[in-house]
């Protein structure tokens with residue numbers, strides 16, 4: 001079956017919207033008519049090259065090229081066909097895609113750490129499910145999802161059923177940005193009532209760390225971003241203070257915490273570099289936690305950090321994927337919080353784009369003009 005999709009052919013290239021040929025529906029696959037897809041910075045990392053495996057490493061590992069690539073991992077839509085052994089989904093169900101599959105059977109899943117599902121290991125590579133072709137060539141599919149398309153073929157492990165009342169553009173945000181940011185602050189950092197929290201980078205991820213920290217009862221939330229519009233938005237989502245950089249925020253945090261610095265720092269800039277992390281660690285207090293969420297280029301291997309403080313101040317530095325939550329419970333729970341008016345989702349969407357204008361969306365993201373953009377059909 002043919003469908004239109006947005007593809008990248010290599011690093012530095014613009015998105016091409018063209019017809020692709022979808023592969024055959026496998027026994028555990030589900031065909032989705034995509035109704036909305038969010039523009040996360042992680043897709044942008046493929047065109048900038050940050051998430052592209054360096055050629056030398058890729059060849060040494062015998063891996064095929066990651067291009068051409070069908071983009072998109074935040075998505076929501078309607079089930080139009082199910083594979084022969086799919087039992088949990090039926091035609092007409094409304095679903096959200098999850099960039100992290102949750103098979104429920106691997107050691108990580110049975111141990112309650114579905115965000116580390118073993119099936120996530122090959123997400124950046126051409127995999128078994130990548131059966132689609134473009135101009136006769138097999139394509140890679142971002143996170144095995146490829147939501148920048150009219151139709152997508154998705155493994156049942158990467159889908160979550162949602163209430164049909166939930167608008168599609170809202171549901172699409174629950175794929176990645178909302179749970180990742182929320183979970184980074186609430187679950188991975190473990191924000192507690194009365195905490196002093198800083199969030200570095202107020203995009204689709206950071207803004208949800210702000211609202212997560214607010215819901216968890218943080219006393220002070222300092223939203224740090226060089227873009228003024230992001231700072232203003234952060235105040236609407238629960239931030240108590242704003243700053244344009246970590247250096248600008250430091251004296252403010254010192255004053256607000258009476259010299260103790262932050263209890264939790266969540267780091268979600270567009271691209272993570274070692275110096276951003278060292279700045280974040282410098283505002284992390286005694287016995288406190290810094291959580292890195294932003295994706296770093298493969299080439300980034302060093303953090304210039306005060307190791308003396310790390311040890312003697314007993315600081316904690318953690319990474320997180322999907323906010324360290326279980327997609328099967330986090331997505332419906334966050335949808336329920338939205339339905340009861342306790343989670344802002346509509347307000348996250350700055351602009352909507354037709355699929356053909358995906359490049360405009362990513363231009364706007366790079367220019368700091370959108371909190372979250374959504375492709376709608």
Ligand SMILES: NC(=O)c1ccc[n+]([C@@H]2O[C@H](COP(=O)([O-])OP(=O)(O)OC[C@H]3O[C@@H](n4cnc5c(N)ncnc54)[C@H](O)[C@@H]3O)[C@@H](O)[C@H]2O)c1
Pocket residue numbers: 039040041042043045176177180200201202203204205206224225226227230244245246268269270271272276292293294295296320321322323365368371
């Ligand atoms: N760990 C995960 O599971 C996960 C999931 C999704 C996205 N991500 C990553 O999180 C990061 C953020 O994604 P997003 O979609 O929110 O991106 P975005 O582009 O919407 O927002 C990033 C924000 O960071 C700001 N920024 C850039 N440099 C900064 C700096 N030095 N200090 C403070 N702010 C700075 C930008 O102005 C922008 O507002 C990306 O690297 C993305 O790939 C990680």
Ligand SMILES: [Zn+2]
Pocket residue numbers: 040041042073074099176177
């Ligand atoms: Zn994402």
Ligand SMILES: [Zn+2]
Pocket residue numbers: 101102103104105106107108109110114116117118119
């Ligand atoms: Zn698993």
